[in-house]
Amino acid sequence: MEGRIVGKIKRVNGPVITVKDVTDAKMMEMVRIGEQQLIGEVVKLYNGQATVQVYEDATSLCPGENVYGSDMSLSVELGPGLIGTIYDGIQRPLEKLMEVSGTFISRGLSFPALDHEKLWHFVPAVKEGDTLSKGMVIGTVQETERILQRILVPPLYETVTVSSVVKEGDYTVMQDIVTVVLASGRQEKLQMAQHWPIRVPRPVKNRLVLKQPLVTGLRVIDTLFPLAKGGTVAIPGGFGTGKTMTQHSIAQWCDADIIVYIGCGERGNEMTDVLREFPQLVDPRTGQSLMERTILIANTSNMPVSAREASIYTGISMAEYYRDQGYHVAIMADSTSRWAEALRELSGRMEEMPAEEGFPAYLPTRIAQFYERAGYMRALNDEDGSVSIIGAVSPPGGDFSEPVTQATKRFVRCFWGLDRALASSRHYPAISWIDSYSEYLGDVRQWWNDHSEGTWYDNRNQIMELLQKEIRLQQIVKLVGPDALPDSQNFILEVCSLFKTAFLQQNAFDEIDRYCSIEKQVKMLAIILEYYKKGSEAIAKGVPMVKLRRLRSVQDMARMRFSVNNEDLQALDKLQLGLERSIDQLGGIYEN
Template identity: 50%
Template sequence: MSGTIVKVSGPLIVASGMGDVELYDVVRVSEKHLIGEVIELRGDMASIQVYEETAGLGPGEPVESTRSPLSVELAPGLIEGIFDGIQRPLDVLYNKAGDRITRGVEVPKLNREKKWKFEPKVKVGDHVTGGDIIGVVQETPAVLHKIMVPPRKEGVVEWVYSGEATILEPVYKLKDKDGNVTEYPMLQTWPVRRSRPYKEKLPPTEPMVTGQRVVDALFPIAKGGVAAVPGPFGSGKTVIQHQLAKWADADIIIYVGCGERGNEMTDVLMEFPELSDPRTGLPLMKRTVLIANTSDMPVAAREASIYTGITIAEYFRDMGYKVAIMADSTSRWAEAMREMSSRLEEMPGDEGYPAYLSSRLAEFYERAGIVKCIGNEDRTGAVSAIGAVSPPGGDISEPVSQATLRIVKVFWCLSAALAYARHFPAIDWLQSYSLYSDRLRNYYNSSVSPDWSGMVSKMMTILQEEAELNEIVRLVGVDALSFKDRITLECARSIREDFLHQNSFHEVDTYTSLEKQHDMMKLILTWYDKAEAALEQHVHLDKLIDMPVREEIGRMKYITEKERVEKFGEIAKRLDAAFAALTEGGELDA
């Protein structure tokens, strides 16, 4: 089916003679074969968003339909891949076209020549259904790629291959109930706008441990959960996502640079291959897929990059893996939607964004979750989605932030004031929240310590009291506070500086286990409780604040996991001895 261009408006073109195409079909535009996608149909007129630069196009040029929706290729070769928003491998594009991507350049999405060692997991005569694992390929030392029967396919295994094969060569044959025999390669494709099927979505019950204390203790995210990281320019959104990509409890990382500035994406491309993966000791890229779609690339491709990323994440989820997808930033995607909506002359919503902004964001985040995978095997997989939001001027009352807040369950609000004070992570503990906290309470109390939730609640109460007391201090000075309130301020300072503040460049402090986080909280709160009790026995305030053991509590963050138990016990004993000396040794306030 072919038509002709009637109108060109930036990344949007209108073509006539397109009566037989369907919504979201991929088309090739002009003699240059630019990639586009049909986003609106009116009779035989189709509105097409083009994923490449449209300068120089004019009315009368041909438009050809591929009669298939925008899809991703799923097969060995994804891991360590660096793709653009429509899954074109950037290294192959560079070798073919140089520094500047030539318009209309066509390259295979995945390597067709490389041979992979296929090891079968079924035998002839086995009955298999969609999602069953036919065989495995050791894609990287960190990832075992499981070759699955495509969804909604089933049959009896007629033949299965063992040995090396490309992703296009058949590796098994199935006979269906009608007696037809079909051969299947390792490669399968899937439309990006359609979520992959699963048996059942499960409620999240376990945290995705990140090693970032403010996240794990105060605002946890569940495996299969969704979180948003809004914040103004320079507050550390990208750095936090890098930290989560490196340390989060996930088997596969999908990092989508959706409209990021080029230099930020360059940092990712340069840094990730050099980073050592703490889980495997190998480079982090050995379990990572990067989708680089920077702000100077065509606007329309931002939407495709988001859907490409989540579809690849669902594919690895179906293998039974825990996947974390980082989208940086969804605001750039929303701005692209706003531009396309205005060019389509749709009725604008708040601040010019389309009226369907919330539903589009929800479609993305709702594809996350922990699920029972399809197939005869009993396995579960999870996709955890973390989206950065870049509100202009840090104003989270704008539409994208508010639409995201209505969808996600975790809100890590970044503060410019904390970022400029060099407090990392700059997550504002007074504005952030996690709706998973109640669901995860049983896990923390049973797996870490029964007093975990109680200590977290107490720390949050102290931090909130500090905010109220600081208002009084600003008005009348600290001397107007009671000794008990000043102890509260001192404990809050210890929570902020010794527990919440973390050095991402320090080899020990960059990651903290849940057990060590518990020990740190316990020491800080033990000092607080004992200090309050000592005040009632008229111990002098300065003696309590200036206790030498408090410096050791502050340095607890730099103690390695191996030394944790021994050092924690020593500091706890010294803390008890110090208070005993104060209350029994006559260090009283006259």
């Protein structure tokens, strides 16, 4: 058996075991349990005993079996080969596990996260005698067509001197590529593969101000509730409101360099759809498979609950690794509610005092620790990169007042609340313009204004003001009916209805409408607001609203999301010009 014996099993309580006769175990140390060598982690030490979370099925474990230490924390293996791989919650490659055990994962199996036999073409970036500090680049590997992997000096080493470096060529991730001398005089050999404990954030030089939006191609997000690169957002919604589909759309179309998709406690059939669809989806920027920039972590609801708790840390540690190389990474966590339920179950088995709805008292702390690892950072090698976290929340019954949603709202600055009524009426994405908000408006305002000739911020506020007026007018309509309102107020209802169907709604299966460029979004919003401005002036001159509604240019405007390509912006200019002329002509008739 590997490792030293640190104790013997005293009690087995599902995925939580108590170990007695503990001698030299360490807090958060990864251990191997029993004769099957199941993977576990020490989470509590007291009076010669330890509590261990088991990351595999603990069936058939018996009191008296040995527990073996490893002298290391639960860690991820980082290096070339991460992109395009499908892992479980503790970074075991699922395809390798399936080859050995079939459909159901056998216990005690362990495979390296990276392929230790595959050769990668390494290009050194240093020479003998160079002095390096932690985080600096020692060489590069072309991992995929888009991703150039930069091999870094591990952050554990402050200053090192290169004593030898291999020539450019093909090497495995475990071969020595650089030999360095530490300040103490000790020599260390570096490989392309490195390890990092999942619960420890990777160090950076400093945190930068958020200025750039994560462009998703979804109009309701980009225009109304933007997310900054390096920002955090929660997507809460009940069953069937479209959380997963919204994340799929963002994963395919957003301008992040790398996607880390964490299926945390989701249904097996839902995760199966992800595993089948993602390899077939095409990255619009390269024409290659979306898996060329994606890492998948699949930890479904029937997998061990402890591994579900670890899965989000596994995902964000890999994201930070690519961030340190200067890439922009987007994490899709689906769903953090299932992760919180895993915390609740483990806390209950450890007999901790429960808080609201049975969740542990430290739930907000754990949520904060996760979301605080997002950010736009300057890495130790002066590369700028970001990690953006898009976390789905599954409140029972769609109740946003439950603890996980409320705790998450405290630590995120953007909130895309999904509305069941919108989903039931087939309005997708079903993001509510009433419940949602973004605190990144001021951060990304300058970027947006640079890309919209200074119109975005004012236009966005104007349409949000109209939507608020519509809510108040709808309350009056429910009481006295639409006929009681003058045309000037009915026209507000008309414009808002048009805005919802022609702008906010988006069809993921339509070749044109599934992605909307920033330039097209700006012009579409300007056209709708111009319609409101010109139409209001015409109504003031006595033009009946029904005449405005029947204009050919208004009908063309309602179809513009389907009929105008992202590149054909002149067609939108032509549409706006035609709209202005037709309303002016109509106003002139009634004025005379």
